[in-house]
Amino acid sequence: xxxxxxxxxxxxxxxxxxxxxxxxxxxxxxxxxxxxxxxxxxxxxxxxxxxxxxxxxxxxxxxxxxxxxxxxxxxxxxxxxxxxxxxxxxxxxxxxxxxxxxxxxxxxxxxxxxxxxxxxxxxxxxxxxxxxxxxxxxxxxxxxxxxxxxxxxxxxxxxxxxxxxxxxxxxxxxxxxxxxxxxxxxxxxxxxxxxxxxxxxxxxxxxxx
Numbered sequence: 001x002x003x004x005x006x007x008x009x010x011x012x013x014x015x016x017x018x019x020x021x022x023x024x025x026x027x028x029x030x031x032x033x034x035x036x037x038x039x040x041x042x043x044x045x046x047x048x049x050x051x052x053x054x055x056x057x058x059x060x061x062x063x064x065x066x067x068x069x070x071x072x073x074x075x076x077x078x079x080x081x082x083x084x085x086x087x088x089x090x091x092x093x094x095x096x097x098x099x100x101x102x103x104x105x106x107x108x109x110x111x112x113x114x115x116x117x118x119x120x121x122x123x124x125x126x127x128x129x130x131x132x133x134x135x136x137x138x139x140x141x142x143x144x145x146x147x148x149x150x151x152x153x154x155x156x157x158x159x160x161x162x163x164x165x166x167x168x169x170x171x172x173x174x175x176x177x178x179x180x181x182x183x184x185x186x187x188x189x190x191x192x193x194x195x196x197x198x199x200x201x202x203x204x205x206x207x208x209x
Contacts, residue, residue: 086114139182
């Protein structure tokens with residue numbers, strides 16, 4: 001646990017700001033943006049969401065639109081047809097079942113179309129300030145494996161491993177700091193170990209080989 005605590009502290013010093021880069025003004029916009037960001041960059045998503053949210057201000061307005069119209073507005077992101085379908089269907093559910101308000105529990109969120117634990121954790125942490133789990137995206141998967149914090153490759157199992165060793169109060173911040181670290185330093189192909197604040201704590205450091 002001592003090594004884990006050192007990792008947490010060093011990451012906090014390196015990345016004091018842990019807000020998502022996805023531009024949003026409420027939990028519903030965050031939910032939509034997070035769905036759109038899967039296998040696309042935040043930068044790509046932020047280019048299309050201003051006009052999207054200007055046209056559709058509530059789940060009810062999305063639901064009252066047509067799937068084709070939503071597809072046309074999000075067509076610049078990867079897998080846009082699938083994502084548009086998820087957004088259209090979950091908007092109907094949120095409008096009809098939840099009175100236009102995004103549910104704020106993991107149990108309810110993962111029942112929505114296109115919402116798995118990763119997306120739900122982002123919305124809960126960034127939209128509601130709740131820690132019910134740890135976001136596991138490609139960066140978290142890669143960096144935590146290199147740090148020796150998990151030996152699993154399945155995101156759900158990785159999340160369980162991390163939840164056992166990371167204090168609950170740190171879950172939200174930890175995952176976003178790891179994501180930033182993965183983007184900035186611990187790259188998939190060429191990790192910048194010489195610039196890494198965690199290098200001395202990392203069993204995978206290229207400087208040790």
